[in-house]
Amino acid sequence: MLPQLSVCLLVYLPVLLVQGGTTSPSQKSPLLRPPPLLGDPSWALGLHLYKALRSDSSSVNTLFSPLLLGSSIGALGGGSAGTTASQLHDLLKTPSPAKAQPGEILSGALKGVTEANGTSFHVHASSAVFSKQTPPVRQSFEKEIQTKFRLQHQPLGKGDSKADLRQIHSWAKVGLGGQEGPALEAEIQTKAGALILANALHFKGLWEREFSVESSDQRTFLGKKYTKVTMMHRAGLYRFNEDMQNMVQVLEVDLWSGKASLVFLLPFHVESLTRLEKHLTLEQLSKWLEKTTVTSVAISVPKANITNTLSLQKQLSALGLTDPWDQKVADFSGVSDKSKGMLHLGGVLHWASLELAAEAGKGDVELEEEHIEKPKMFYADHPFIFLVRENTNGALLLMGALDHVEGEAVHDEL
Incomplete structure (x- = not known):
């Protein structure tokens, strides 16, 4: 199935006009990186247990701490x-x-x-x-x-x-x-x-910057079942990496105050997560995250529980x-x-x-204006893996996979 490129462009255009600017992402100070994964027991246990859980082909929307x-x-x-x-x-x-x-x-x-x-x-x-x-x-x-x-x-x-x-x-x-x-x-x-x-x-999670919600313009989530869902959108500067060989986008989005972040692993194409999961080891995940750089990214992710x-x-x-x-x-x-x-x-x-929702955190600190230039597209309208890491100590707080989002059924399953 071909990616919905025309849909992506329609979604992101209003966001980019609001953000504006021509400054390069490199002009923003680098985001601090949490401690490495390989010496943390929560990451080792998390990856092993995730593989064990997903070996069951009936597993849908895996989530654990x-x-x-x-x-x-x-x-x-x-x-x-x-x-x-x-x-x-x-x-x-x-x-x-x-x-x-x-x-x-x-x-x-x-x-x-x-x-x-x-x-x-x-x-x-x-x-x-x-x-x-x-x-x-x-x-x-x-x-x-x-x-x-x-x-x-x-x-x-x-x-x-x-x-x-x-x-x-x-x-x-x-x-x-x-x-x-x-x-x-x-x-x-x-x-x-x-x-x-x-x-x-x-x-x-409370985002560092609020996402917009297009509740009146629902999109199709192409998962185990095709359903109409509300998507959340934002263009900004995020840690991002595209692995062309393994065909996966790696995105890390800081939460408010930077004490935690969400990591998304999204296959390039509409497919189940089976192929991506074969590549998913602690060592590979560590390499993916180490190779992320601060990049302009236009994000769309589903609102979901x-x-x-x-x-x-x-x-x-x-x-x-x-x-x-x-x-x-x-x-x-x-x-x-x-x-x-x-x-x-x-x-x-x-x-x-x-709960994946649109709200940002609240505080007295005024964030710098972001200047977005030629953003990469991260359009999560199909199954993806996600992780929540606590950034002070680097622990893996949550790990899971989103295979299906509840909503009005559209047509055949994958």
Whole structure:
């Protein structure tokens, strides 16, 4: 299918007339780059888990928080020993030497997200370890996971698995800021001695500069289903890179105050993400981002709400986490003095929600005028991969793929 070039030109022309100017992008001071990816455990875990999730061909609109999940895994690893500890720690291994221990990196990034909340973005986030009829949990373990990883301990009631799931769902709703997250498709079995990790996060980024919304002029999003959607437009100076060999555009857009940014990976042509995902490694992603330069770019992205609920036992097992699920071999001796043959991992549950909206952040700082010249076109009317990075510490807060946007159906699927 040929790209909709004529549509792109019609969309961008009004934006360029408003921006005006002839100054070259090189006259703007370079945007500061966050720390590198290769030594950060949230990026290593995020890329591995993304691949595991997307290996399921039915996966649509993937979304999860590598930072929250990695922090919870790191916290539980601190209460484990033997091969259980080794397997949990291996999930957080990085391809390059890290600047500190994984737990310290993740803890610092969580603090950075908390401090940036309300500036670059609005975020609601909670993490908990639920326990089902377990021996007494050590107070030192509870204190450690709460202060370092913001992980709460929540005992489950004496009801059955359905009652336990209702309790966890109620907790997740609070963690999502009052939103009702999608129900889990997979049942969980909460027998005595089970520990269940759970994360819930809702994220709304605030752009550095506001996007315009053409609500009366809807466009077609060419995803798993073709739908009419509202597109958001803006021309500005952004970090941008075109990989001609792999046919992908790489765009990084700063959020307000620069404490976080959104990264988009968009195939040149209308297609599913399968081809792009084959090229997606941590090393390749790092190269793409390193090669971005400040460039005039005219952007169109869909206004969308993306939500996902995941039960991650299958994917984490495929990544080497096998012993913690087995009550006979799991070793969580750091969690409780009477853990032998009792404590085991009963589930890893994850709720995530991201809102792509047009609003910018607010503050007293007056931004410099941008002068746009011959902008590159970034027209996201087909599936793309996106990442949210927290720029103070460089952690990967969110990662996902947009395959489909809700809207009026147009015609056949891809």
